[in-house]
Amino acid sequence: MSSQRPEIPEGYLGAQEALKDAGMTPSSHEKDEFVILENEVEIKFKVAAPVKATTNLIQVRTEKDINEYVFVQSDENSISFCVSVPESGWYKFQIFALAKSNESKSLPNVFNYLIHCKQALKSVYPCPKQFAIWKDGCRLYEPMVLNSNVRLRSVPFKVRIPKANAVAVVVDGEWTHLDKKGDGVFEGKMDLDKYRNKDVKLTLNGNFEDDETKFATLLEYKL
Structure with missing residues (x-):
């Protein structure tokens, strides 16, 4: 798979303006670009209050959304995203979230990651x-x-x-x-x-x- 880093627009990676409004703080991966040696990672955020969230996991090589490989879990104090990728290469991971108390059905983009998987050694399957x-x-x-x-x-x-x-x-x-x-x-x-x-x-x-x-x-x- 291509090991060449994709071009990323300025301002795309990391915290977006809506992150503060959602009351979220990255706890496991503060850097917005990182390498995983295997093809599974859990990304965790602390939350000031319960949030509702959704994600996009985009395989850069194919430009396909493979969000079926993401599983979201949350409680009153945290939210975690268990991400599996089917092969080595580059992936964009986009998080959209809003405080659960906000009745809006439109979730703004709060954080974007660029993930480079060096080796896909494990078989991965879609999440429930x-x-x-x-x-x-x-x-x-x-x-x-x-x-x-x-x-x-x-x-x-x-x-x-x-x-x-x-x-x-x-x-x-x-x-x-x-x-x-x-x-x-x-x-x-x-x-x-x-x-x-x-x-x-x-x-x-x-x-x-x-x-x-x-x-x-x-x-x-x-x-």
Whole structure:
């Protein structure tokens, strides 16, 4: 892959004007341009108050947006972006964010990175699809990756969903409720071998209402 640094417009990299308004401060990667020796990195920001955020991950060589390789997690004090890249080369990573208390649906650009991956040694797969309610302070501990190329026997699930009354994993119409462990954490295990290469979707769902039959989709995996 090309090792030549791409031309970047002046003012593109680093903090943008809206970063201060969002109350965000970079904590893991203060430099706006950096090298990763492998093809995974977690970028963290401190937040003054909860924020809503979205991203673009652009592969410079192809100019394609490959945002399916980004997973966003947040809580009251921080927000993190787990980024995986499929091959070596240069990538632009754009972050858009706004204080959650702001009702605007348009998120301004707050920070831009230029990332150079030296070696893509690991196999990477798209992250689970995140639905809006997931971004309200939820956290995924495992599985970060779930598809027909990975181990599907006795798959552990562990999530933190602070406002949920109950959490269930649903695949091909089969519901499995996770055990509530306290502090919003839910855990469980599932055998998913029978779904390998069946092209089915697996969803993580939460109940947030008095009606215990109503569940909202939080995450979606493809097996």
